[in-house]
Each structure stands twice: as C-alpha cells, then as structure tokens.
Amino acid sequence: MNSEKKLKKPIASFILLTNLIFLPLFCLIGIISMLGLPAWVIDVMFCLSAWSSTFAFAVLFKKIYPGQSFIQFVKDKFNNKLIFSVILTAIMIQASIFLMILFLVSKNSEINVIFTISSWGMLVYFFFKNLLSGPLGEELGWRGFAQMELQKKHSPLKASIIIGFWWGMWHLPIWFTTGLVGIDLIKYILFFMIAIMSTKIVMTAFYNLNQNLIVPIIIHQFFNFFIGLINGNLLDLIMYNAILYLVVAVLLIVINPKNVLYGKEEINVIHGEIDCH
Template sequence: MNRETKLKRPVASFILLTNIIFLPLFCLVGASSVLGFPKWIFDVILCISAWSSTFAFAILFKKIYLGQSFMQFVKDKFKNKLQFSVILIAIMIQAFIFLMILFIVSNTSEVDSIFTVSSWGMLIYYFFNHLLSGPLGEELGWRGFAQMELQKKHSPLKASIIIGFWWGMWHLPIWFTTGLVGIDLIKYILLFMIAIMSTKIVMTAFHNLNQNLIVPIIIHQFFNFFMGLINGKLVDLLMYNAIFYFVVAVLIIIINPKDVLYGKEDTNVIHAKQYMV
C-alpha cells in the first residue's frame, strides 16, 4: 500500500529539528562546565546532547513513515548479518591511519606522554564515554534515516556529501569551544569539514556493503576514539586525520566496490524501498 508523507522535505526538517534540540542542550553542557559541576554531570549532559538527532528523528518519525513502527524501523537497521570481512577491513584502515599519525606525532612532539590516558581503567571509560556520546546517539538519525532517505533520489556518493556537510555544520557550536581564534580557527573548521565529509564517504561505502548500522557506528567510534587518544596539538591531529581519511575516501570513490557509491542501483536503495512513501 502506498503511503504519502506529511513532510515534503523530511531530511531538511530532520536537520533543522536536530539543531533546535541540540543548541539548548549544548548550552547546558557549557553551563555545567562554567558552574563547576562534577565531571559526571558534564558527561551525562554532553551524552544527552549528542542524541539530539535521534530525538529529532523519533519526533518526526510518524510524520515521515505513516503507520510504521519506530522500534521496528530501528530493529531493521541491525537485522542484516554482519560481514566479518567488511568490519575487519574498515577497522584495519582506521588502525593503519592511527598508527601513521602516532608515528608522525611521536617524532615531532616534545610531550612526556604521547597518549592522553594513563591507565587501562581510564582507557575503558574513555572508550565507552565516546561510544555513548557520539556514534550510538548520532548514527540512527544521520545514517539510518537521512542518508537512506537521500539515497532514494541521489547516488550514495552525492547523498554522503550532502549529509556529511550538514553533519559537519551541526558541530558548529563545538568549534567555538576549542579556544582557537583567527587563522587557527579557520584552519580547524576547514580541516574538520574535510575530515568529517571524507569519513562520511568511507562510512557510506562500508555501510552499503553490509547494510547494518553497526558498521558506521564502529567507524564513527574509532575515528573519535583514535583521534582523542593521541596527545598532540588539536589542529595538527585534525590535519593528519583530514589528509589520511581524504585519501581513503578518494581511493574508495575510484574503486567503488560493488557500485556502493555510484553506478548501478545499489543494495541500500533497494533495501530503502520498503520505507519509500
């Protein structure tokens, strides 16, 4: 049975509502820091703010997919069997990038420790803190919905560039909390956008190969985790990540494995048809 959406521009509505929800929550994050609240309160509020895209999508869901179940939609995003080879290759690429950046920083940095954590306990906390305040809260809305929705009308590559740009712009308030000003801030913003849009293309390719939301969650997690693990200048670390992920994205665009980014109708578009309106 054909269904018609009440929202003429569901992706635009999602992006707008995501930002509307995120901004006041992010202000609370800043207020908790300024007022000297305990670290755990800061982390909790930060985690909640990272879920703004999921909140926005949940609110809009019934207006986009009439008569469908939100929980069933979520379950469908994880129902396909994970392909070990896809996950392994993605992690190996990110591990290689991490090791290359680690090598570069270790030969140029004068700090006592090259890592930002000093114990296994802190490493575990750091890992799960990043997982909760990043990938788990962001991927359903940005990848599970917005990317899939645009792939109904555009190639995965074009959809990735569009969503990658707006996903990057969603981080705009965070840019001004880095303490950077002038040319350093401009460099940071440009490098950030290159890094995040390149990573978005990588995520789309591997996601379309496996059709399980766990894949982009893993890639997103290791991007954040590895970058934050190295003790170095923020702009330099971002520059290294931007360069390496851009190179990987270009290679994947050229190779275009199984036409996952452009060309023939890919499996992601076929799978998305059950949600078409």
Template sequence: MSIEKKLKKPVASFILLTNIIFLPLFFLVGTIKILGFPTWVFDLARCISAWSSTFAFAILFKKIFPGQSFIDFVKNKFKTKIKLTVILSVCMIQLALFMIILFLIMNKREVESIFTISSWGMLFYYFFRNLLSGPLGEELGWRGFAQVELQKRFSPLKASIIIGFWWGLWHLPMWLTTGYWGMDLIIYILSFMISIISTSIIMAAFYNLNQNLIIPIIVHQFFNFYIGLINGNLIHLITYNAIFYLTAAIIIIIINPKKVLYGMNVPSINNEKEYRI
C-alpha cells in the same frame, strides 16, 4: 480514520530539528562545565546532547513514515547479517590511519606523553563513554535515515557529501569553544569539515556493502576514539586526520567506484515517484 500527512522535506526537517534540539543541550553542557559540576554529570550531559539527532528523528518519524513502527524501523537497521570482511576492512583502515598519525605526532615531540589516557581503567571508560555519545547517539538519524533517504535521489557519494556537510555544520557551536581565533580557527574548521565529509563517504561506502547500522557506528567510534587518544597539538591532529581520511575516501572510491557512485537500490517505502529533500 485520519491519515497523517507526510513531510514534504523530511531530511531538511530532520536537520533543522536536530539543530534546534542540540543548541539548548549544548548550552546546558557548557553551563555544567562552568559551574564545576562533577565530571560524570558533565559526561552524561554531553552524551545526551549527542543524541539530538535521534531525538529529532523519533519526533518526526510518524510524519516521515506514517503508519510504521519506530521500534521496527530501528530493528531493521541491525537485522542484516554482518560481514566479517567489512568489519575487518573498516577496523584495519582506521587502525592504519591512527598509526600513521601517531607516528607523525611522535616525531614532532610536542609533549612528554603521547597518549591522553594513563590507565586501562580510564581507557575502558573513555571507550564506552565515547560509544554512548557520538556513535550510538548520532548514526540512526544521520546514516540510518538521512543517508538512506537521500540515496533515493542521489548517488551514495553525493548523498554522503551532502550529509557530511550538514553533519559537520551541526558541530559549529563546538568550534566556537575551541579557543582558536583567526587563521588557526579557519584551519581547524576546514580540516574538521574535510575530515567529517571524508568519514561520511567512508561510512556510506561500507554501509552500502553491508547494510547494518553497526558499520557506520564502528567507523564513527574509531574516528572519535583514536583522535582522542593522541596527546598533541589539536590543529596538527585535525589536519592530519583531514589529509589521511580524505586519502582513504579517495582510494575507496577508486577501488570500488560502482558501489560508491551507484550503491544500493533504496526503494521508496510508499512507492512514490517523487521525493524532496
């Protein structure tokens, strides 16, 4: 019986393949937009492109975990009983951040309507469209695999910063389609990276408290959902997000340093002594 050879650098391979898969899908989304296809076709293509990390992880799975079942791996990510206190904490923190940012944007009076959604039907559509793309499409690979895998070698804090950086950089093609140039683009990119690394830290902290993939999915969902609800200057929105999510991440580290700095003990599946990124 032949034994499949394990990848020497599974996380690096995952990140590389994720980007390789994403780029053509991103260009497909852009082409659909330019050619004026119906909105539902554009939304479907965008959702599919967001799943590039899951596609990459599924392709590499047998090379990372030889002899194991991909379906069983996914099931195990949701088998831990969800703690109500963790869910409530995540929801309340992000709701508080949303309300603060909303208040600041309202005071600027930049637009007539403060919300981007004009009906309950559109609100529900936006919520579930958002859920099916980023949160459900990205978290299995980035948090369910990469975050946990890096914690075999690094602290949850360091692992989350590394993952947050590469997760943020994965969005690079999107930055170039914002229409911003010069200083505005620099501010946008810096704010985006601070926001996403801070969110990655928050995800890691709560994921270590309750090892169920539902937790980072919820954090991701509300991060995207709330900022998309507010109708305001995008530079202001992303800057406020950066400031307040970074503040929340720092407070979480201060409140629970042991869990963030040391976290859960993640055993190597094959009890190997060495691990390479």
C-alpha cells in the same frame, strides 16, 4: 487508511529539528561547566546532546513514515547479518591511520607522553563515554535515516557529501570551544569539515556493503576514540585525520567508479554474502 500527512521535506525538517534540540542542550553544558559541577555531570549532558538527532528523528518519525513502527524501523537497521570481512577491513584502515598519526606526532612533537590515557580503567571509561556521546546517538538519524533517504534520489557519493556537510555544520558550536582563534580557528574548521566529510564517505561505502547500522557505528567510534587517545596539538591532529581520511575516501571512489560507493541498488546482502551486479 492512514490519514496522517507525510512530511514534504523530511531530511530538511530532521536537520533543523536536530539543531534546535542540540543548541539548548549544548548551552546547558556551558552553564553546568561554569557552575563547577562534577565532570561526570558534564559527560552525561554531552551524551544527551549527542542524541539530539535520534530525538529529532523519533519526534518526526510518524510524519516521515506514517503507519510504520519506530521500534521496527530501528530493529530493521540492525537486522542484516554482519559481514566479518567488511568490519575487519574498516577497522584495519582506521587502525593504520591511527598508527600513521601516532608516528607523525611522536616524530614532530616534543611532548614526553604520547597518549592521553594513563590506565586501563581510564581507557575503558573513555571508550564507552565516546560510544555513548557520539556513535550510538548520531548514527540512527544521520546514517540510518538521512543518508538512506537521500540515496533514493541521489548517488551514495552525492548523498554522502550533502549529509556529511550538514553533519559537520551540526558540530559548529563545538568549534568555538577549542580555544582556537583567528587563522588557527579557520584552519581547524576547514580540516574538520574535510575530515568529517571524508569519514562520511568511508562510512557510506562500508554501510552500503553490509546494510547494518553497526558498521557506521564502529567507524564513527574508532574515529573519535583514536583521535582522543593521542596527546598532540589539536590542529595537527585534525589536519592529519583530514588528509588521511580524504586519501582513503578518494581511493574508495577510484576503486568503485561505476557504482559510486556501492549504491544500495547495486548491492544485495544475502546470508552474509555480497552479490554485486
């Protein structure tokens, strides 16, 4: 019999420890930047800081799930067969948002170069840097654990709003590196929170449809990747993303009013097929 005591507030403990790990790593990035070290060193540190939620979850795992294997838990999150239609729909939605933002920026901006990337080599590097410094490091803790754990007590939508808020607040130190001040900074924070909470709702809907962590990883990756490709005003970019992802989130809620984002209890994924009760 396992005598190890189980954490009474696992999600709160996870959020707290995630921030305690992230803050010193983020401060270290600032120190490295001031010392004028190579850009790749800063990129590596960004990647490490993005994994703070995974580090926190790994540290707390035995107290959250006594007697269980962390490695097996991770494997189980990728165990379900991927449903092509779910992934394709999510990517098409995000690609459509990207194209709409691209159109808005090109129409309303006076800049000559619309993309931030000028070569295929840079594009590949940017893609994998984003993958390592965000989706791969964040999704196990925030989605694989916190979202699923909260869904045991609340609807997927309510759980998404709660986790989305705290996930957004975890980014707080980054807000003050944008160079924005005053009302522009307030607008940025507002739009950022709307964008990230709306994206969280989108992630939840598609994750609950497939129950494989690759799904939110893909959505997270393309959110970061697409916004980083466009050479536009930062405030405008986050505003466009906030509005468009909010529209998608509301539509997903409207078409799934009874189950409120395809709750785990209402969906059975069997051999790649979805059985909705």
